[in-house]
Amino acid sequence: MERQESSHRVKLTAIACFILAILLCASPCGAQFVDVDEIADIDYVIEDNFLEVLGTANLYPGAYVDYGVYAYTGCTVNVYGGEIGDGFFVGLYTGEPSPVVTVYGMDFALDGVPLDPSATQFSVDPYDGGILTGIYGNGDPIYLWFISDVPIYLQYPDTGITSEVTIDIKPGSDKNNINLKSRGIVPVAVLTTDDFDAGTVDPATVQFAGAAPVCWKLKDVDDDGDDDMMFHFRTQDLNLDQDSTEATLTGQTTQGVLIEGSDEVRIVPCCRRSLINRFSRDIRPVRNCRNRNPIISSVKSCKRNVYNGRHQSNR
Missing domain, CATH: 1.20.5 (Single alpha-helices involved in coiled-coils or other helix-helix interfaces)
Structure with missing residues (x-):
């Protein structure tokens, strides 16, 4: 019985590789190639061509590969964003060590069936493959056809993506004066813009100049009709000194996307x-x-x- 299952697996693998070989032969020569020990960050269009990976390829928002991605033995492919051309797929070659392909996103579904939110991997039919859908960390939709007989990994968005946000230290004050001897608080607002909804910020992840907020609330700070997120920080907790001219707020959204924003500050001199x-x-x-x-x-x-x-x- 075990011998029959092993034979069946070999046949499926051979069929998958045969399909890949046909597509590779049908595609133009001179593919984008990531060699062993090479790391390639791809956020651009690979038109009328395919991507072959032997090393490490990181696909970011803006990446587009017309004729698919082919992951060879021992390679690593991290998909933070991007698209594959219609009718083409991400193919994983079987071998030891197996290629490691990870998709960073959320709300995953395989062939229309939602995956468990705690799932860290999935497998597809080696004959027909499977279509993974979901949402990337930046909000773009995921639509990837995989052909593989080894698992594809899933992970919540992480440091692969950082969104720049607009912050306003001490709203209403142009100079943003901060007296480091003060025992009061410093208000900092994360503003909602056309590209970012401040209401999605996870307060538990926020830090400003190394300090965690003591309280927060949604409030229209700039009177534009959109709710902004107002945080308050203890002055004594801020990691600033007399030479500081800028302070930075960091954190994550509820979808796991990293955020970062900076604003000017003026430290009140101690005379x-x-x-x-x-x-x-x-x-x-x-x-x-x-x-x-x-x-x-x-x-x-x-x-x-x-x-x-x-x-x-x-x-």
Whole structure:
């Protein structure tokens, strides 16, 4: 029985490889090629051609491969975004070590059937393959046809994608003054724009200058009709110094997309001379008060009278 299953598996693998060979022969020569030990970041169009991977290929939003991706033994393919031409697929060649292909996204479904949200891999029919759908970390749709007899891996979006967001430190203040000696809070708003919904920010992941927020709420900060996300941070928790001119907020959306935004700051200088002058002004009234003390004045007057009396008697 085991021998029959093994034979059946070999036949399926051979058929899959045969299909790949036909497509490769039918495609134009001079394919985009990622060699062993090479790392290629692809966010551009590969038109009228295919992508062969022996090393590591990272596909990002903007990637488009007309005639499919072919992952050879021992290679790594990370799919953070991008598309494959109609009628073509991502093919995995069987061998040891097996190629590792990972798709980063969410809401996955295979041939229209939703996958368990906790699923970390899936397998397809080696004859017909299977179509994976879902959503990439940046919100683009996933539509990938896989042909393989080894598993394809799934992962929630991670550091492969970072979205730049617009933040406003101390909304309403142009100078963004921060007094590091203050025991108050610093408000920071993540603004909703045409490209980003601030309501999708996960507050538990947010840090501003190394500090976690103490509270937050949705609020239309810039009066444009869209809700922004307002955070408050303790000044004493901020990792800033007298030379800081910029502060950065980082975090993730509820979909796992990394976000980052920066704004200018002006650190209020700590002037030593002004503190000394203030101290001098504070103790001057004490000295004056001491001089006007009635007890001290009467003692001084008594001493003068005794001295004057002795001086006159000696005469």
